[in-house]
Amino acid sequence: MSDAExxxxxxxxxxxxxxxxxxxxxxxxxxxxVLPHDAxxxxxxxxxxxxxxxxxxxxxxxxxxxxxPGRTEWEGFWTAxxxxxxxxxxxxxxxxxxxxxxxxxxxxxxxxxxxxADKAHIDVGFWGGALPDNLKDLRPLHEAGVFGFKAFLSPxxxxxxxxxxxxxxxxxxxxxASFGGLLIVHAEDPRLLASAPQQPGPRYADFLASRPRDxxxxxxxxxxxxxxxxxxxxxxxxxxxSDALPMIADARADGVRITVETxxxxxxxxxxxxxxxxxxxxxxxxxxxxxxxxxxxxxxADGTVDCVVTDHSPSTADxxxxxxxxAWGGISGLQLSLAAxxxxxRRRGHGLxxxxxxxxxxTAALVGLDDRKGAIAAGHDADFAVLAxxxxxxxxxxxxxxxxxxxxxxxxxxxxxVKSTWLRGQRIVADGEFTEPKGRLLTRTH
Numbered sequence: 331m332s333d334a335e336x337x338x339x340x341x342x343x344x345x346x347x348x349x350x351x352x353x354x355x356x357x358x359x360x361x362x363x364v365l366p367h368d369a370x371x372x373x374x375x376x377x378x379x380x381x382x383x384x385x386x387x388x389x390x391x392x393x394x395x396x397x398x399p400g401r402t403e404w405e406g407f408w409t410a411x412x413x414x415x416x417x418x419x420x421x422x423x424x425x426x427x428x429x430x431x432x433x434x435x436x437x438x439x440x441x442x443x444x445x446x447a448d449k450a451h452i453d454v455g456f457w458g459g460a461l462p463d464n465l466k467d468l469r470p471l472h473e474a475g476v477f478g479f480k481a482f483l484s485p486x487x488x489x490x491x492x493x494x495x496x497x498x499x500x501x502x503x504x505x506x507a508s509f510g511g512l513l514i515v516h517a518e519d520p521r522l523l524a525s526a527p528q529q530p531g532p533r534y535a536d537f538l539a540s541r542p543r544d545x546x547x548x549x550x551x552x553x554x555x556x557x558x559x560x561x562x563x564x565x566x567x568x569x570x571x572s573d574a575l576p577m578i579a580d581a582r583a584d585g586v587r588i589t590v591e592t593x594x595x596x597x598x599x600x601x602x603x604x605x606x607x608x609x610x611x612x613x614x615x616x617x618x619x620x621x622x623x624x625x626x627x628x629x630x631a632d633g634t635v636d637c638v639v640t641d642h643s644p645s646t647a648d649x650x651x652x653x654x655x656x657a658w659g660g661i662s663g664l665q666l667s668l669a670a671x672x673x674x675x676r677r678r679g680h681g682l683x684x685x686x687x688x689x690x691x692x693t694a695a696l697v698g699l700d701d702r703k704g705a706i707a708a709g710h711d712a713d714f715a716v717l718a719x720x721x722x723x724x725x726x727x728x729x730x731x732x733x734x735x736x737x738x739x740x741x742x743x744x745x746x747x748v749k750s751t752w753l754r755g756q757r758i759v760a761d762g763e764f765t766e767p768k769g770r771l772l773t774r775t776h
Contacts, residue, residue: 333357336755337371338714340380344387344686345706354385356712359754363708380716383749386686387706388420388452388713389668390693392477393567393591393639395660396422396454399445400430405644405733407449411769413665413731415451415759418715418748421694421703421772422452422664426459426480427491428643434459434491435467436474443771450769451758452751453713455697460502460513462492468505475773477697478512478565483549484520487614487659493520500556507562512696514565517549518615530655532607537654541616543571550574554581554588563587565696568641570596570615572625579634589636589696592626594670595661597638599738609650609657611738613643627678630688637692638685640667647736662732666725668715669744676745682719698776712755721747 334355343352343364351367355375371377391414397404414422424442426433433439433456446454458476460468468479481502482493494502506513522545529536550566554577557564566578569592581588595613600620604611611617629635643660651657663670672685694704702711724743727735750760758765 334362334372334375336376336378336712338378338380338385339367340385341367341382342384343706344384344683346691349683354706356755359712359756361706361708361710361712364706384682384717384719385706386418386682386715386717387690387704387710388715388751388753389418389689390421390699390703391419391639391642391664391667391689392423392637392693392697393425393593393641394422394664395425395428395643397428397644399441401428403646403733404428407446407454408451408767409731409733410642410664411449411451411454411767412764415751415764416731416748416762417665418668418717418751419664420452420713420715420751420753421455421699423455423457423477423697426457427486427488430490432459432491433457433476434461434464436470439471439474439476447771449767450771451764451767452753452769453772454769455772455774457514459491460494460506462494462498465501465505468502468511469509472509472511472774477774478514479506480514480516480567482516483552484516484518484523484545486516496552499552503556503560503562503564507560512563512565514567515553516567517553518545519548519552522548528655530653532652532654534601534604534606534608534611534654537612538601538616538618540655541614543573543618546571546615547574547577551577554578554586557588558584558586561587566590568593568596568615569626569635570618570622572622572629575625575629575634590634591637591639592630592635593639593641593661594663594667595738596626597623598670598674607652609652609654610736610740611661612654612657612659613641613661614659631680637696638671638688639693640664644732644734644736646734650736662734662737663739665730665732666737666739666744668717668748669723669746670739672719672746673744682717698774699772712752714752716749716751718747718749719745721745723747
């Protein structure tokens with residue numbers, strides 16, 4: 331620790347080996363050692379004694395719609411990354427759609443990177459998109475450093491990002507598998523969605539019926555078949571249907587290279603509590619019943635579901651009408667994801683180590699950043715969140731950093747107050763005060 335510039339000390343540091351009292355030495359933005367709590371501080375190093383607050387690795391959120399450029403009135407890199415930092419997130423990976431242009435060519439990726447470069451308060455990477463007509467662009471995007479490719483199996487909701495039919499899915503998956511890439515998939519079967527009852531209006535029950543579980547289950551089954559045939563690596567986005575869990579577990583046991591995420595809103599909100607007309611709760615796939623939620627938590631505990639990400643998908647408030655059929659579907663959750671998941675996790679008997687595994691360690695591994703992100707360990711970036719896990723707060727939309735402060739969590743009392751967030755050894759937010767943007771643009775390195 332003799333070359334340390336900074337030492338963060340806490341009685342509760344979450345490391346890959348467990349939670350312990352420790353002093354974490356930092357030099358040049360990198361963790362150089364994790365030492366006993368009472369290790370001497372070298373001359374010239376600054377000591378930050380965090381007392382009993384928990385020091386955990388900054389979260390890695392691999393599913394965020396920043397919408398910048400093109401729909402920046404919906405969000406934007408400045409506001410999204412501030413909200414993320416306020417919630418203890420130090421790395422996000424931006425989805426390829428809802429911005430104009432979408433990230434479906436190298437030129438579009440460069441546009442996105444240029445816009446983000448001086449606005450990012452945290453580190454930012456990018457997904458590419460797989461469309462019916464951009465097969466030739468997939469390898470160049472991979473070589474340009476995107477972390478993988480997103481595809482929809484049902485309409486995406488924006489015309490510039492069409493979905494893949496079965497033949498197009500096979501072609502895209504084969505191409506991505508040929509260079510060892512990752513395909514991440516919004517899995518809902520469009521035929522089953524089209525045949526589901528469509529009843530416009532404010533009743534949440536009607537909206538729920540329009541996005542049935544079997545639409546997810548059928549699409550996931552198709553994805554598994556294709557991945558097995560091509561030995562491709564695939565990832566199921568925002569799983570909400572617990573009915574799909576057995577087939578996912580069976581596929582994995584059969585050697586299919588499939589991983590799965592779910593989201594805070596599926597783990598903390600239930601269909602039974604959604605008021606009619608409250609489209610701040612609308613997302614696709616939808617928030618389902620409490621019994622379904624219980625099974626998602628079991629799947630997290632047993633590892634069938636790998637990780638938890640926000641699927642932060644904001645819009646302007648005027649698009650959140652009281653008609654569930656036409657309102658924009660998306661939950662804004664960047665700033666609140668850690669507290670929301672921790673509140674429910676502790677109620678169910680899980681610890682902060684579990685939350686870190688789901689929201690930092692495994693998300694970093696999903697995108698190949700686990701050599702630098704997702705753990706408090708020597709050689710990793712000095713990205714931290716400092717959490718008071720027993721403190722509570724009541725969600726006031728006016729206090730959020732999101733550009734549009736529409737939230738399904740309004741009025742909820744949550745456990746876990748983020749006291750400060752650190753990026754490569756620099757405190758970027760503390761007690762609501764932010765530094766100037768210090769984030770870097772990330773690219774896939776392996």
